[in-house]
Structure formats: structure tokens, C-alpha cells
Amino acid sequence: MTSFDAEWAGLKQGTAADPQMRLASAAPDGGGGGGADTGEVRAGAKDYLDHIKPPPPKDEKSHTTIIGHSYGSTVLGAASNAGDLRADDMIAVGSPGMLVEHAKDLDTGEGHVWSQAASTLDDQVPLGGKVAGLGGPTDWWEEMSPFGTVWGSNVPSDEDFGANIMTNDADSHTDYWRDHSLSIENQANVVAGRYDKVQRG
Template identity: 40%
Template sequence: ALKEATDADTKWAPKIQALKADDDLTVSARDWTDVTSDTGGVREAADAYLDTIKPPPKNNSPQDNANWWNGLSQEQRDAYVSMHPASIGALDGLPSAVRDDANRMVLAEARGAAQVEYDTWLKKHPEPTRHTDYINPMTGTIMKGVKVDSVAWKEWEEARKSAHKSIDGMDAIQNRFDQTGTKGLPEAYLLGFSTEGDGRAILANGNPDTADHQSVYVPGTTAELGKIEGDINRSVNVWRSADDNADGESVSSITWLGYDAPDSVPKDAPFEHYAYDGAPALNRFLDGLETSHTGDTAPHRTVISHSYGTTLVGAAAQAGDLNADDVVFAGSPGVKVSGAEEMDVPKGHVWNEEAEGDVVPDLGRYGHGGDGFRIPSDEKFGANQMTTDTEGHSGYWDEGSTSLQNQALVVVGKGEDVALKPPPNPLTSEEVLRSK
């Protein structure tokens, strides 16, 4: 025993001594990059210890993940979270509090690294002169007292925004953390995070493991980490409206950016592989919510999707088993099933919203209608057509709107109270005139 203790001390002591912070009370971006570097050495020593523990299952089954986690001692769990937070944070089926702890570590390190990288970019690309004289294109003369942004500055600013984009997304997540308690907003849980590619983030308002009602929002085209603030706000609005209608029951609303969304409507959105590539991850996540739930009764789960996100949800139902009780489509260009009965939820529990001035459903209807896409806005699809009072493609979550209220009623299991659009008149226009 003494020899084992001495060997452990010899192995770990130099690594632990390397974990020194600056002599100040400020945790800077540079400190977080040092953490990443320093813990690398500790991980080398820790892996020998972790190798003695059965590793996480490789098949990504949420139930197998949960069984593995439950079989570890608290010391072993702590070691895994400390040494491999990204791996633990990505395991569907583990408790939300565990995933949140792990992913917050990953977020902090990634935020520090991104800030250092951005600061380096600024040093290499100093800001050019912003303003220049305005030249009248008609006369070719300089207009005195009129200044405009120079071409060089516009190009620099575009590049700067691109270099800062991932930081914008990470700051939006941190801002949501900081909003906890504001107007009753519950604790946030970071259930997934990565900066690879366009980035991934899964953020819950309220603990889904204990919630009576869960909603999972899947965004559409152009969704990425750098633009996630708007998607987070939509889920916050869903939570507030659902909480107001929950009669004291608990609600957790989740933003699920767990797939590579199309970057462009005309160039990328017509392709279905984005949906089928992301569908397995969505199905695993929903199964994981079922596995990690600790309430006395199973939660009521609603999947809400927008734009191309509706295509992904349809693909998830087609390619797997969508673990949901209700499905809400908003501004859908089409889904990969022929009707509501194929959405893996009880009859009458598929809902759709199409707002005035939203051209996306028509783009799907006339651009992809013959290519396997089905439009939930069409009567033959069989979805409940909810009343909408918002306009355009992005207003479905406007605060105080009927569009948002209807979604919230579905989330809390009050579908009977949802305001529905009247069915289309089956009579022709000539027959309508005759009847009058």
C-alpha cells in the first residue's frame, strides 16, 4: 500500500503543481487556455487510472450510457468529468446536471481560446481608416462634409465579424446563464456544446429531468453557434408562455442545435442530406430525455421545429422512432413523410403554423412537392392548422402572440384549448355565390 501511494504521488505531484493560476482574482481568457494546456498533462496520468474503469459504451445508446454511469463510483464519475468533460457532456441519457457541469467546462475553455485567437487576429489585421469622402457618382466630385465607410473598412469589418462569430454565440449562452431568476426564468442547463464546424449547442430552460412538460425546439436554415441568441430567446418565450399555462406543473424548454443546418436557402436547403444526417442525433437526444427523467410519471414531450428543422423532424420520424407526444411545425417547407399519421405521435397530435406572408411553405410546395416533400400546411397532410397572428417566416415566437400561445398550450398538454383555423370551404366560388 505504501509503495502504491508513493508511486501515485510521484506520478501526480508534478502534474498538479503545474496547475497554477496567476496571482490575481481575475480568470482571464489566457488563464482558460492555460487550463487546457495544463490539464493535458494531467490527463496523460489520469488515463492510466481511467483505463482501469470500463469506458463509456460506443454504440451511443442513451440507456447503455446511463447504465455505465450508474455503475461508476462518485470518485470515478468526478475523474471522468474533470478529465474528459467534452465526452461526458455529449452522452445522451446522463443526468442533465452532470452534462451541464461538463459542458460548462468545455464552454469556458473554448471561450478563452476563442478570445485569444480573436485578439491575435486583431493584432495581425489592424483596423483601416473607416471614413472617406463621398464622391457624387453623377458629377465625380467630392461632396464636402459628407463621409462614408471606406471599402477597405467594410471588408475588414466583415472579416472581423466572422472572426468574432463563435464568441457571439458563446456570449449568448453565458447571457442566458446570467438571466436565471429574471422574471422567474429557471436555471439553464447546457446539455451539449461544441465549436467544431458551425458549432453545436443544446440549452435547456429548467431541468428536463424533473419537468412535467418538455419542449424541444429544432431551428432551421442558417442556424449555427454564432447566431444562437435568437433561437435561445425563442425557447425562453416558449418557456414563459408555457409556464403561464401549466397550472403549477413544471416546464423545461430546450433549444436543440445538434446538427449541421443548411447555410443557405437557395444553395443548401433543397438538399435532404442535412435532415437525414441530423435525424439520428435528434432521436438519440429525445430517447436520452426519456432515460434521464426522474419524475414519478413520464414527461409530456413536444417537438417544435421551424423551417428546415421541420424537414429534419420528419426525417427523424421516417428513419427512426420520434420519442414525442406532440409535434409542432412552423413555417415548414416540407417534411419527409406523406402525412401526420407517420409522425410517431397519437392521432390528432401533429400541429402546424403558417403565418401570413411566410413564403417558405410555398417554396417547398412548388419547388419540392414532387420530390418526396410533403407540406404540413396542406389539408391532405392531416395536421391541426393552428391560428397564427404573426407575419412572415420568423415571427411565430413573438411575445404575446396567439402563434406563441398556441404552441405553449400544446407544450403543456392543452391541445383542446388551441385556436384552430377554420377548415377551407369545400365549395367552389360559383357555388358559394349561389348559396348566398
């Protein structure tokens, strides 16, 4: 069995000259007024696809998993709802949103979208993504209510999103890959296609 993993971690503000860094500018702290620019994320999805496109599978045992951390998962969402992402599984880690309302809207299908997010006390990025509206469209009546975007915007760690929620032991937004942690063990089981070994939240 083979696997392909692409992880975008530690995104920083970049320039349009570099496709990877242009995508990173979608983060709310990426400049340009301080707000999340979903247009930049969508515009860069093709570049992202080209960057992480796995090689054609050599046999039916090939297994492709793509991991998106933080705003990397937002770009992954933009790439995945275009219908062109060739992956068996995707994992959204500490995700502020994937620009869709439900996991079923992504290319891998609902059963193969996975999520890990620490508690809001330890990782505030998912909540920040809801405030920024990165969790897909909201109804007009939700937007009219106080904090409407927060309540109407689904992120992968929300039960209503429909992802497979994995347990984790992360203590911060960057702690999901600590050696010998439950977080990384669960990710490894998805990568290897050992779904029965994944501990779910």
C-alpha cells in the same frame, strides 16, 4: 406535469464536423448547389435525435413536445419517420415539409402533429418547400405536369397533410414567438397538453 421542448430556429449553413450545423445544410439556401438535399437531412436525423432526446419520463404525467421551425421541422420529420422519436406532440412552424406525405406517417400519430403557418404573403417558406419537394413523395404523373411537385407535395399547413392546424397571428417567417401573441399562446397550450384551449384554423 413536465415538458421538453426543442426548437431549431434560424438555421444557417454549417459543416459536417458539427452535427447540428450539418443538418442545417439541408435548407435550400444552405449551399451545395442551391437545392434542398434531403439526403443530408436523413443522414443527420440520428444526430438530431441524439441532440434533442428528452430524458426518460419519470411518471405517466410527463408530456413531451418538440417544436421544429422552418427547416428544423424538416429534420424533425426525418427523425420522426424513423420510428425512434419519443414525443407526445410535435409542432411544425412555418414548415417547408417533413419528408412525408401525411401526419399519420410520423411517430406521434396523426392526432398529435400540429402546424402553424402564416399566409403565403407573410411566409413563403411552406410554398418554397413544395417547390423543393420537401413534402414527401409525389406520383410520376404529378411530376410530369407543370409545377407538378408543387401540387403533389404535402406540407404540414396543407389540409390534406392531416395535422392539427392552429391559428396564428404571425406577420413573417420569424414572428411566431412574439410576446403575448396568439401564435405562442397556442403553442403553449399544446406543450401543456391543454388541447381544448388551442384555437384551430
